[in-house]
Amino acid sequence: MKIITHTDGDKSLHEYQLGNRVMSFTVIPERGMDIGDIYYREEKISWDKDRSSLKHPDNVDLKADGGWNSGFYCAVSSLGPEVFGTPDEVRTPHGTGAYSMADISGIRFTEDGEKAEIFGALYIKGYEEKPSYYKEVTVTAPKGRSYIVRTECFTNLTDERIPFDAGFHIQLCGRSFMEEGGSYLLPVRDDRMLLRDSAPSEKDKKEIYPANAICSPIRCYQYIPEEVEGIFELEEMEGLKELLGDNKHFTIECVVNKAMDKAAFIIRPLEELPRSLMCKCAEGTAMYAIEPCMTRPNSIRQKEIDGELRWLEGGEKGLIHLAVGFVEGKDKVGYLKKIIEKAY
Numbered sequence: 001m002k003i004i005t006h007t008d009g010d011k012s013l014h015e016y017q018l019g020n021r022v023m024s025f026t027v028i029p030e031r032g033m034d035i036g037d038i039y040y041r042e043e044k045i046s047w048d049k050d051r052s053s054l055k056h057p058d059n060v061d062l063k064a065d066g067g068w069n070s071g072f073y074c075a076v077s078s079l080g081p082e083v084f085g086t087p088d089e090v091r092t093p094h095g096t097g098a099y100s101m102a103d104i105s106g107i108r109f110t111e112d113g114e115k116a117e118i119f120g121a122l123y124i125k126g127y128e129e130k131p132s133y134y135k136e137v138t139v140t141a142p143k144g145r146s147y148i149v150r151t152e153c154f155t156n157l158t159d160e161r162i163p164f165d166a167g168f169h170i171q172l173c174g175r176s177f178m179e180e181g182g183s184y185l186l187p188v189r190d191d192r193m194l195l196r197d198s199a200p201s202e203k204d205k206k207e208i209y210p211a212n213a214i215c216s217p218i219r220c221y222q223y224i225p226e227e228v229e230g231i232f233e234l235e236e237m238e239g240l241k242e243l244l245g246d247n248k249h250f251t252i253e254c255v256v257n258k259a260m261d262k263a264a265f266i267i268r269p270l271e272e273l274p275r276s277l278m279c280k281c282a283e284g285t286a287m288y289a290i291e292p293c294m295t296r297p298n299s300i301r302q303k304e305i306d307g308e309l310r311w312l313e314g315g316e317k318g319l320i321h322l323a324v325g326f327v328e329g330k331d332k333v334g335y336l337k338k339i340i341e342k343a344y
Helices: 300-306 330-342
Strands: 002-008 011-019 023-028 034-040 076-079 108-111 115-123 133-142 147-156 167-171 182-185 215-223 250-257 262-269 275-282 286-293 317-328
Touching (some): 034 147, 034 317, 250 330, 317 330
Antiparallel strands (some): 002 011, 011 023, 023 034, 076 167, 115 133, 167 286, 182 250
């Protein structure tokens, strides 16, 4: 493991670099233990963001118009846990998980010959003086595998029932393998992808445009991914299912290059994260995001009306798992395409 210190004004941020010689990644404790960059061998598979986008949470005004978007740098950003979706007079679209600082003194790194692992814990900043949520984060890189697994355990610190609305904003569109564009492989029919926020319609909702293209304004689609069978039969996935908790139903979503020989993937249990939002925009920096989430990105009130909102009772814990990885080779990408399309 290597630690790099960055400065944002008079504030310091730490970047922990670690991996398993196949996958390497960084973790930024000041930004909710979010995953900053992801590499497959020497190839960066996460998006290309200027370091000036890496902001200390003390220098982000969440109450300002668009303030939540300041410091939007990480490859895997935490959503929630208090809200994900439509903002209101108090809450921001992504909640405050990515703006909550982990205790540096509590960061633990372990390596036992079978895996490298980093652990950190934080109180969720929230919107009130006293935090309501506590979170423990573990990121695991098994030896020789082309995936990493993130596990988050939330605790309700209050004596009351509170919303549990977590998810992730994930950027896997590194220029090195997406230069010519490509496509999303998503386990959902195109006609079940619902265009949001009055965005312009597209002929191909799953197209990813070349790096020099302009795709503006942002396009967002919400959908419910189908369960995908056969994920763990691919040799690259060996040992993965056991790291994804006591779950039985999984799905996979991919970003695939134009040549169809490289794919960055996201795997998660549908018991924990049954919804998705896909976003794309290209205005100098390509943003092609997949957002696994617990609920559709609506207001808290609407989610409660629809019966989607989850709750944590006083002192109760909530757990979510996520895997991010990479495969290469036309045969392996073709296999993923086959099982994903078969799901719908």
